[in-house]
Amino acid sequence: MPWAEALAFAAGWARDGRFGRTDWRLPNRRELRSLLSYGAARPALPPGHPFQNVFLGWYWTSTTAAPAPGYAWYVHMEGGRMFYGRKDQDCLCWPVAGETLLPRTGQTRCFDGAGEGITCAGTGQDGELLRGTLWPTPRFETRDANVLDRLTGLLWARAADAAKGTVSWAEALDIAAASGEGWRLPNINELESLVDAGSAFPALPAGHPFTHVGEAYWSSTTSAFEKNWAHALYLHKGAVGVGFKSGWDFLVWPVCGPENI
Structure with missing residues (x-):
């Protein structure tokens, strides 16, 4: 229908x-x-x-x-x-x-x-x-080179392009882990938690503090439908799709935590 x-x-x-x-x-x-x-x-x-x-x-x-x-x-x-x-x-x-x-x-x-x-x-x-819990105000707290999302407790790199360009999935995992102790590639639900469905290009909350925001990002989540594919967030639109793991199609945005807030 x-x-x-x-x-x-x-x-x-x-x-x-x-x-x-x-x-x-x-x-x-x-x-x-x-x-x-x-x-x-x-x-x-x-x-x-x-x-x-x-x-x-x-x-x-x-x-x-x-x-x-x-x-x-x-x-x-x-x-x-x-x-x-x-x-x-x-x-x-x-x-x-x-x-x-x-x-x-x-x-x-x-x-x-x-x-x-x-x-x-x-x-x-x-x-x-307007179903769901209210977002905290302010939503984000800048901490030098990182940003705490006070809604989820996740700590994100402020510069949303750790690889300075698109890479394969395996490279994305390694680059995120190399960001420091506890840093990793986010799973697809963690990535989607950043999305503001009232915004686009990018689909992030207005006034967000992030820099170098790109179009699409790898997640650490393998597709159960096709194991040689992984889920990705198309951040400019807010869509959740998949990408071929060996393809150089997506960016890297490391995350850490969540913190107890």
């Missing part, structure tokens, strides 16, 4: 009190991604999960794509990729209910199917519901 129908379908569950609940909604991008297990594929869900009728296709989220507001984010349940698609195309719908302990996505605006800004009230979109 198209995106607007998916939003309406989830709202219909809430209106009808399906399964005794009235808080059903279309999940935002972080809520839907939270189901994923990057150690599994076909579907990319934890082994022994209780879900039925899981299709190996794209599932809508309630989060509009900031790089192209006529598109919305969706997650592919075969391998765990996350990209965005035109709001008028047909994808799957997986309603969610309840409160979330996950951080907010950062999206605060709402958009129609053509990408025009609209009033949020009654839309059921991420920009209306």
